[in-house]
Amino acid sequence: MQDSSENTTEHAGAGLYQSRFEHDACGFGMFVQLDDQPQRRLVDAALEALNRLTHRGAIAPDGLTGDGCGILLRKPKAYLRALALESAIALGERFASGLVFVDPNNPAPALAALTACLHSEGLTAVDFREVPTDHSAIGAQAKLSVPAVRQLYVSAPASMLEERFERALFIARRKAELALAADNYFYVVSLSQHSFGYKGMVMPSALKLFFPDLQRPDLAASAVLFHQRFSTNTLPQWRLAHPFRVLAHNGEINSIEGNRSWMRARGAILQSPVLDFRALQPVVSMHGSDSQSLDNMLEALLLGGLDLLCAIRILLPPAWRDDETLSDDARAFYEYFSLPMEPWDGPAGLVMLDQRFAACCLDRNGLRPARWLLTRDRVLAVASEAGVFDVPARDIIKKGRLGPSEMLAVDFRSGELLNSLAIDSINAARAPFGKWLREGVKNVISDLVDPNLAAEPFPNQLLAQFQRTFGLTREERDSVLKVLAEAEVEATGSMGDDTPMAVLSHKPRSLYDYFRQAFAQVTNPPIDSLREHGVMSLVTPLGAEGNVFELDAKHARMVVLNSPILSQRKLRQLVLMPELVGPAQKGYGLLDLYYAPELGLQAAIKNLCVQAEALVQGGVVLLLLSDRYPKPGLLPVHALMATGAIHAHLIAAGLRCQCNLLVETGSARDSHHFACLIGFGATAVYPYLAYQTLYALKAAHAIHASVGDERQLGRSYRRGIRKGLLKIIAKMGISTIDSYRGAQLFEIVGLQTEVVNLCFPHTVSRVGGADFAMLQADQAKLSAEALPSAPGVSNINQQLDAGGLLKFVQGGEYHAYNPDVINTLQEAVRSGDYAIYQRYAEHVDSRSPAMLRDLLAIKPMRAPISIDEVEPEAMLLKRFDSAGMSLGALSPEAHEALAIAMNRLGARSNSGEGGEDPARYGTEKSSKIKQVASGRFGVTAEYLINAEVLQIKIAQGAKPGEGGQLPGHKVDALIARLRFAKPGIGLISPPPHHDIYSIEDLAQLIFDLKEINPAALVSVKLVSHAGVGTIAAGVAKCYADLITISGYDGGTGASPLSSIKYAGTPWELGLAETQQTLRRNGLRGRVRVQTDGGLKTGLDVLKAAALGAESFGFGTAPMVALGCKYLRICHLNNCATGIATQHPQLRKQFFTGLPEMVENYFRFIVRDVRERMAALGIRSIEELVGRTDLLAQTAGQTPKQRGLDLSPLLSEAGLIEASRSCVRPDNPPHDQAELAKRMLADTQLAIEQKLGGTFSYTVQNHNRSLGARLSGAIARKHGNYGMRDAPITLKLRGSAGQSLGVWNAGGLHIELEGEANDYVGKGMADGKIVVYPPADAGFIARDAAIIGNTCLYGATGGELYAAGLAGERFAVRNSGATAVVEGVGAHCCEYMTGGVVLVLGRTGLNFGAGFTGGFAYVLDVERDFVDRYNHELIDITRVSPESLENHVQHLDRLIGAHIKATGSAWAKTIAADFRAYLPKFWLVKPNAASLQSLIETLKRAA
């Protein structure tokens, strides 16, 4: 959930923090009595559940202020009447009530205004009861903003119908909100006849203390929603606690900006037959939190006449397009409503309550956990975790978990419990959607071959002129366009982007270069668009949008494109389609982007907006923005500026939904360009210049299709772009292009406010930069130079420019690692000559400003001091880390040389994401920082205990939002062994950590790490982007000890080019924002801050320190010291310096690096730092950290540089905390893990002396990461496998908290009677985990959820037996564990590379995506597994006794082991009739693996 501010330009003088960057996540749930019987115990249970979910919330530094919690009750009528009676309030039969927050010092005006609004709707505010509150129950921070609370009673005339009353309440409230917009206290918690809410910024345990009313025994309700909030920020607001009026939300709406704008755009047409919203605009709040906006939206749909089952399915549809298991009618329902409403996309667990239903549902990807159970006395309990509702197992008749997009609803009218299927049937029956769509929707067939690419090819000279006008270089043509068309994927590159941000460049740069893609980190997950492709969609409808409240065949009249990237043929088809350009629409509207320079760019754009408005007013549906027809002397408006401005203008005019913006432009060529255009409102894009360029390449025989047929290069190009586009939207956690369109998910670096306000309103842009005149001058230069010939200019200049953005080219863009820099650095470290280092530093420090820091100068702190007064070398060296670079990306020689050097220096090296050879543990070759990244390669108990720092790599500077890549040819036997992978098979880490889908998940992972290695510090690596400071604040509240902020210029071994170029921002911005946000929230003293990204010299170090870093990461520079020449071929395994290769000969013959070279480099840096400190009068880094007052902005060299305003980086406004740096040794968690400590004490002797033994405990859901302490102790003493023969058995009963058996080591056996939550056996290396239900359970075990999501994630060995169902992503990234479960959720065995999984029951969708090693057996009784597995990499074979004798025996053994471990009744049934069940089993294996090889594996294992 994001808080958003109305005002996007709030930065002036206030630093980099903006309140809209806030996020949160939570624990949530609901308890419902199906027969609508109000019960006090449900209220008690909800308050207790909140308590047990405390670890999912966060606590402010004052230790008492929670981020917010609350409950929403269904019709506590008797209670409300009793309260009224006590206050002598007379109520009629029909009344509504709700809490109102008001200004404690002056409540009267708000109450009066509300009363008046109610009155104007024909209602009577009967009274405002003063609600007792106990301020001793809340923390100091909460007290600062605590409101007075009044309980409002409203009555309606008897003649007013129930529904009319409810709408009148809504209208009155909405009007009051508009009238009281300036009153920061005024807020209506709820106001309804049907529900009544309490909430506040209190700890869960304090809710009923703060509101003593909650303790009244007569408070009974038949349904209670509850929610506990974790905000990344410690300035949460009372009003933003959940539940809202209709829902409580755990998750984050990634597409919120787009959804809000579209709702604003719909404002003018949003009318229901029963309610006219036009006077109530905006219906959806444009600020507050995303959850609040979603609540507004849902409430509006409900009051407009839709019922809850329909409304929520419109807002959060499943991934219906590719789901083969969905009925045609249901799909038609979803498709029909996809036309007038884009999905509200992002992770979501929702509980909702209205007058008829209580419901719960998840997003399409199942990114939040929700477990449920049904009791014998018909209470439905749903919560984030199992174990928050106390009920004996014998009284539970059903148990489950919600899967992706699953929904459960209680219909109070009938008392029925509805599941997804039932809800789909109800929805599908609302109208003949299928028929309407068949008649109304016209699909434009895109797969027609377009053999010409361009029907009218440009002659060469004209083509060159276009190319030069739009800045297309040979480099882009050959490295970007050509590769896309040849291989249908983006080109891969290596190393980082070492060029300046566009605004700093001396060259005219593409406008798109000013836009940095947003990406998800921590508070929401990116989507794995490769392996979870099924949820993704680029389908784009065209036509005027219908009214969501009207069910009518006419709203199904739409033209549907399968992607927004148009071919020439498709564009021509569109502009001829009667549906779009018929007489009613008056053809299409052409907006020519060329303008006369003397008019000026700004005026030209405004003209376009006016023209667009007039055209749409006149009925035009298709607007075509085109720069395809140049005119002599005129300049093109950049298509992105035009698109953004027109889109924004049409939204403001309420016209955007009546039209579509097609963009015909030469400026769009790579996937980022398309993402920008669509992200700022384009409906579809026709990139004619890309096609024309490809056509010319084809004509010159300079391009050859490597996929398909050369006539289809255009199609191949589009496929490549589509993949890139999916990657970009997935990076932000968005799955459909509809949700991405207009969502403005970018940060602008380097545009002036005038440009942002006109063209890209509400987009984050914090440091100013280029204005219209400068952008116009750039284009004028390009256009002038593009002319075919000019007098006095050599005709050689008519060739395309060489380029130079990707690689260094003489005369091209500046590169920070240019040959001068590389050569002098290498000469310096090889000779050990400081004078040569100084020449190197001169190249860096005196470059023309290329990075933001180059525009900052350091002022002296004092008069110069003697160098002896500066802190010694050894102290400084401790502040230096090498950045994470994996063994795999690097050769063992290079990786070890780096580790040795850092260890000898007393600094720290970082293992990167690829494990470490156990032979290195305990030697000087061991890395002190061990990285934990999303692939979890080689992460075992032993790995984790051999570290001083455990770093969670959330994102990497070169490719934030994406996982690391290791091409197959770099996976040799050693690398495969360390990563538990298969030699020769490429490894692409998932974009998300599958155990971090939200901030509280990160807290859990940090807790896991601190449990296994209590001595280690935990570090979290983030990438700089708008809002990173707020995320860092959240990370600090997750109890991380260290935070690293990486700049966009970090390096990489392999990554798609557009990822290297367009994501992440300079670390200067991220670091300054982090420093400010932490200090704003009183968190800075708790956590150490590091920065990395292109640090090269002592001056860089000092500037980073002044901006707030207390330690410094170096990635590329030490590599260069070892001999890296910045070849950018790391991904090819042919590194000619022997560094980034596994090729034995190259490593042997070409690697010349020595640890001493790295040592020399760091010693040079330290000397440089110390000499500068002496000159500046600074005694220690500590003194300098965060002293932004010592930085001053220097004059830029270009107009754009001079247009930058870096004062927000230096601002100290609003920073409440005195400390500028960390003052504590570590950041210990609130949860003391008492039970785990007891377990360790009990077993200490057994571990030390390798005695083994059995120990019993009762557990609850808040006992998290159980076993980890023991595994850590075992690994420290005996390694991963050393205690196998003397196992310790933990016998547990109850509901275990998250991460049971995490990083389990050999010799630890955990047996749990009861149930467990998410992450069971995560990272397990060895040992055994068994989970089974109590013998007297009232439910059928094989139908009941017993373990949560993401179990066995990254396991490398061991066994898991669970007698029941597992959640989503079971055994994701498993590379060695053996597991038996009785059913699984979606994405089971995702990206598995080893191990065996037996599923004795149904699987969810997308089984085995990215599965390249190990194998699985699946029992397919329903015979629908074929529709449920991912066909890309695996094949399935029947397990027949004839051909697969070994497998039959193996399967039999596994079932036997499961029975022995769990006593599973279902397994016994199967075993008893094994021959009959055998034909129903599938053997699932990677299609690259032969059956024979599997049998060999079995034999070896036997």
Place this chain on the structure above:
Amino acid sequence: MSQKDPFAFFKIPRKMPTILPVTVRVLAHHEIYGSYDQEAAGEQSARCLDCGNPYCEWKCPVHNRIPEWLKLVEEGKIFEAADLSYSTNPLPEICGRVCPQDRLCEGACTLNIGPNMSAVSIGAVEKYISDTAIAQGWRPNMAGVIKIGKRVAIVGAGPAGLSCADGLIRGGAEVTVFDRQPEIGGLLTFGIPGFKLEKSVVQQRRSLLEEMGVRFQLGVEIDAGAFAALYQEYDAVYLALGTYTAKQQLGIDTASAGVYPALDYLVRNAYDLLAIKTAEPAIDLRGLRVVVLGGGDTAMDCNRTAVRQGAAKVTCAYRRDEQAMPGSRREVANAKEEGVQFQFNVQPMGLQYQDGKLVGVQVLETRLGLPDQRGRRSAEVIPGSERVIAADAVLVAFGFDPSPPDWLAQHGIALHSDGRVQVHSERFSTSAVGIYAGGDMVRGSDLVVTAVFEGREAAKAILAELTAASKPSDIQQAA
């Protein structure tokens, strides 16, 4: 697309084109290197790693787009490669032959880090591109040239002058090149021996330039009067007169019998080979013991020419060690192969005569002293180490100083104290309006490719000023 083998660079060894065996090549003055065939050129080009930092391009004084044209050669696209090669270097076939690649592009090549990993053979490929393209009919593309109606005179048809002529003609100027020699090329023709650069190559370039519209007036001595006329007649004049004054050293008097300045020797030999009749015949060293003083490329040219003339013994004496030699390693190696004896660390002190006939060079041994400001270690003589190297003839190749004609001063063209012409670093303009200068006479004697670079840049600057002057106002700047 042909998926190129990323390991080509070390699977395929570096291979130069065939080289004439020593026994054959010393018999005449022809080029000793053969050419690649298409296959070999492609294979050798494929060794390029296409580095993120193209050190070759960075090191190259004209910044040839080397990785790009190597790729085109690999793909067999010779005309495209020629276009690209030509876009940065107007004389690629010449630079491909005479550049010291081992100190420039090939020396900087990422692969140049050890015996088994030798650099891509960039020079040979450069030569292959031009030779092959021109033989197949490729010609410089003159499309799109707009005549600007301005006339430029270039004095000096050496590399700087030719390079400037090429640039000017492509920018639409009318160009006439004057030279006192009867052939174009300057040192390319008269200094560099045919075994490095076949005379026909320069003549071929002459016809290409003439086809493009460049006019040559050869055999014309530009004296004060002639220059004044040119200055009157043309819109601009570009001077590229080179450096021809041999550096002198105490004790080695080039006027003495049996002692010849290197350039005299080489030029007269060139006349002989071109069958140009002159007053002074070629210096014939057949059967003599020859000592060449100096360690640069000119010294090597002398050594090897003497070998070809049939000298009895050729000794090259250099005052520093082999590492410190300024010339191309390749040429030193060739000289050694051809039988030249090297004596390092010897400082010539005087000449020894017997009966008026030269019999030897007196030398002192040297050792390397402390580095100077530029990091180069000076040679210090070791007292008492005198000895004599027997010699019937001595060729002096200590380098060259500028030879500024007197009329420069008459036109107010300012000189540096060492005689080099002062020019604006970007505009190449001298202190006299409309007079530009470049090449060795500005920079001091330097590489051919440096002169090419300066000529190219001067052409741009001259065009800019010629067209700016013709524009009615400052519209450009205002826009």
